Amino acid sequence: MGIALILSTGLHPLWAADTPSSANDSxxxxxxxxxxxxxxxRYQAVQDKALAEFARQGEFTDNExxxxxxDMDGVVxxxxxxxxxxxxxxxKTMRDIAGKPFFAEMIHKARQDGHGEVDYRWLNWADNTIQRKRPFFEVSSDRIIAVGYxxxxxxxxxxxxxxxxxxAAMKTSPSEAIEEFNKLDGRFIQDDLYVYVIDxxxxxxxxxxxxxxxxxxxxxxxxDRDGTPIIKNLIAQSLKQQNGQLQYVWKNPVTQRSENKFALFQVVNNYIVAVGYYKP
Structure with a gap:
């Protein structure tokens, strides 16, 4: 979801300071x-009469x-x-899949600042996957109006x-780090970011x-699907430089689509530690 809190004086230019995570996200x-x-x-023009319009598919929806x-008490x-x-x-007490009380945070910011943003994880009904979402919000007439992406x-x-x-984790304790990297619900998995390690x-x-x-x-x-020998190329490159980047095609765990992946790597003793980012 996304939330926007609207003030009677108009929209705040709070978005200008944000740095979205990619060109597509921008x-x-x-x-x-x-x-x-x-x-x-629309809300400033007709007040609560706009609520029914927001609920319909049409002018106030744009694909996903x-x-x-x-309201300011947390009622949708x-x-x-x-x-x-x-x-x-x-x-108000609802939490997202990661346990974050994002509505409470949103309401707090709404009361304190009259506008803001908050990140949480929510169902993207366009492809039925849980993804990070960021709403922009402002307050108008004690209503929190929001749109998120x-x-x-x-x-x-x-x-x-x-x-x-x-x-840093590998340098501190390789065995503990490797165990943590392999946890499907661990701290080293965050949406499309995860770690892999090659001996x-x-x-x-x-x-x-x-x-x-x-x-x-x-x-x-x-x-990969194009026949590129991913790890063979990665090891060959690591012999020439202790850190670098390798491109190949791989499934994005969030979108579930094969996309261009750019693996950033660093050699730590006898291991190559890699994390990649995707571009469609």
């Missing part, structure tokens, strides 16, 4: 802002984007998307930061965050 953010602006103007509205008043099942319910792909900077954390002495996977079946297998035999 376009989606702009779409969300435009839809929110239309919803805000939709408007939803809360209307929704044009998957949160329509929540209309009439007080959601899905962040389906991490950026290169986010992948780099994720790799740095993984490398340079054997070419075998010792860790893979999303595909347990690869652990212990010979990576030299692994090829």
């Amino acid at each position: 376009l989606d953010a702009k779409r969300a802002q435009q839809l929110l602006q239309r919803a805000v103007l 984007l939709y408007v939803y509205v809360l 008043l209307t929704s044009g998307g998957s949160s329509a099942t929540l209309v009439g319910r007080n959601v 899905y962040l389906t792909r991490a950026s290169q900077d986010q992948a780099r930061a994720f790799l740095n954390h993984a490398v 340079t002495r054997t070419g075998r996977f010792v860790a893979h965050g999303t595909m347990p079946r690869l652990r212990g297998t010979d990576g030299n035999e692994l090829r």
Whole structure:
């Protein structure tokens, strides 16, 4: 979902400071802002009569984007998307799949600042997957009006930061780090970001965050859909430089589609630690 809190003085330019995670996410953010602006103007014009309009497919939906509205106590008043099942319910104590009380955070920011944003994880009904979502919100007449967009792909900077954390863990305790990398619900899996590790002495996977079946297998035999020998190329490149980047085609665990993947890697003793980001 996405939420927008609208003030009677008009929209706040809070979006300008945001840095979306990729070019695609930037376009989606702009779409969300435009839809929110239309919803805000409509609400300011007709007040609660707009709630019925927001609930219908049409002017106030844009593919997977939709408007939803809360009152300041946390009751959902209307929704044009998957949160329509929540209309009439007080959601202040609701948490997302990761346990985050995002509605409470949103309401707090609404009361304190009159506008803001909050990240959480929500069902994208366009492809029926749980994804990160970021709503823009403002307050108008004690109504929280919101539009959010899905962040389906991490950026290169986010992948780099994720790799740095993984490398630090490997340097501290390789065995503990590898165990953590292999946990499907661990801290080293975040949407489309995960870690995999290759033993340079054997070419075998010792860790893979999303595909347990690869652990212990010979990576030299692994090829992408275009026939590129992924691990063979990765090991060859690691012999020339301690860190770098490798491109190949791989399934994005969020979109469930084969996409261009750019694996950032760093050599730590006898291991290659890698984290990748996707581009469609």
